[in-house]
Amino acid sequence: MTAELIDGKAVAAKVRQEVAAKVAGGPAPGLATVLVGEDPASEVYVRSKRRACVAAGMAGFHRRLPGTATQQQVDEELARLAEDPAVSGILLQLPLPGHLDADALIDRIPVHKDVDGLTPGNAGRLAQGRDGLRPCTPAGIERLLDEYAVPLSGAKAVVVGRSVLVGRPMAHLLLTRDATVTLCHSRTKDLAAETRTADILIVAAGIPGLIGREHVRPGATVIDVGIHRSRAGLHGDVRFPEVREIAGLLTPVPGGVGPMTIAMLLANTLHAARRQEP
Numbered sequence: 455m456t457a458e459l460i461d462g463k464a465v466a467a468k469v470r471q472e473v474a475a476k477v478a479g480g481p482a483p484g485l486a487t488v489l490v491g492e493d494p495a496s497e498v499y500v501r502s503k504r505r506a507c508v509a510a511g512m513a514g515f516h517r518r519l520p521g522t523a524t525q526q527q528v529d530e531e532l533a534r535l536a537e538d539p540a541v542s543g544i545l546l547q548l549p550l551p552g553h554l555d556a557d558a559l560i561d562r563i564p565v566h567k568d569v570d571g572l573t574p575g576n577a578g579r580l581a582q583g584r585d586g587l588r589p590c591t592p593a594g595i596e597r598l599l600d601e602y603a604v605p606l607s608g609a610k611a612v613v614v615g616r617s618v619l620v621g622r623p624m625a626h627l628l629l630t631r632d633a634t635v636t637l638c639h640s641r642t643k644d645l646a647a648e649t650r651t652a653d654i655l656i657v658a659a660g661i662p663g664l665i666g667r668e669h670v671r672p673g674a675t676v677i678d679v680g681i682h683r684s685r686a687g688l689h690g691d692v693r694f695p696e697v698r699e700i701a702g703l704l705t706p707v708p709g710g711v712g713p714m715t716i717a718m719l720l721a722n723t724l725h726a727a728r729r730q731e732p
C-alpha cells in the first residue's frame with residue numbers, strides 16, 4: 455500500500471480564503487505580534503505571520519523589543535496591547551530570551567485575545583471540553599483530518615509528544631472529538647507497541663526520523679509535526695519513504711502540517727475579533 459498524501463498547502467489556502475472572505479464582511483480584526491530578541495527562526499516565523507495577516511485583510515500591529523528587554527518592559531507592552539480595542543489577538547513569539555519568565559508573560563494575555571491558545575484559561579477550557587481559542591498547530595491538524603474525512607469518533611489515536619504547544623492540546627482536541635487517546639512521551643516504555651495500536655498517529659517529538667515502519671499499523675493515518683532542517687532540505691519526525699509504503703494517509707514535510715499553523719492563527723484572530731465586537 456502507498457499512502458495518499460495530505461495536501462496541507464491546499465487546505466491552508468482554503469482556510470485562508472475562507473478567513474479573508476469573512477474579514478471582508480465586517481470590521482478588520484487586528485493581530486499584534488510581539489517579538490523579543492533576534493532569534494533568526496523567530497524572525498522568519500513572525501514575518502510570515504504578519505504577511506499572512508495583512509493578506510487576509512487584517513490590521514497588523516508589530517511590537518519588537520530588544521533581547522535585553524526586562525520582564526517589566528515586555529509585561530507593560532502586553533498590558534498596552536491587552537487594553538487596545540483595535541487589537542483582537544496577541545501573539546507572543548516563543549521561545550523568549552532565557553532571562554524572561556515566559557509563563558508569567560503568557561498569563562498577561564487576556565483569554566479572549568489569546569490567539570495561540572496558550573493561556574491556562576484556554577488550555578483549561580480545552581481540557582474541560584469547553585469552547586475557546588485552540589492552539590494553532592493542533593487545530594490545523596484537526597482541520598486536516600476533517601478535510602480528509604478521517605473518522606475521529608471511536609478511533610484509536612496515539613499522540614507522541616506532550617508539549618504545551620502541540621502534544622497535550624492535540625490529545626485533548628482528539629478526546630473532545632470522541633477518539634480514544636494515548637499520549638506518549640520520552641519516558642514511554644515501548645513506543646512502537648503503543649503507536650502500532652493507532653488508527654491515527656500524530657508525531658510531535660522533535661526527533662528526526664523517530665517513527666519508522668515498525669511503529670505504524672498498516673493503513674493508519676500518520677501526521678508528522680516535526681520540522682528539521684538539514685543540507686538536503688526539511689524533514690519530519692517520520693521516516694517518510696518507509697512509512698509512505700505502509701500508512702493509509704500521510705502528511706509530507708514540508709507541505710503538511712506547517713502551512714496549517716499560520717492559517718489557523720488567522721482563523722483564531724478572526725474568531726477572537728468577532729467575539730469582541732459589541
Ligand code: NAD
Nearest residue numbers: 591615616617620639640658659660679680681711712715
Ligand atoms: P518539545 O521539544 O516541546 O516536545 C517534545 C515532546 O516529545 C516532549 O513532550 C517529549 O517528552 C517527547 N519526546 C521526546 N523524545 C521522545 C521519544 N524518544 N519518544 C517519545 N516521545 C518523545 O517540542 P514541540 O514544541 O512539541 O515540537 C515538536 C516538533 O514539532 C519540533 O520538531 C517542532 O519544530 C515541530 N513543530 C512544528 C510546528 C508546525 O507548525 N509544523 C509547530 C510546532 C512545533
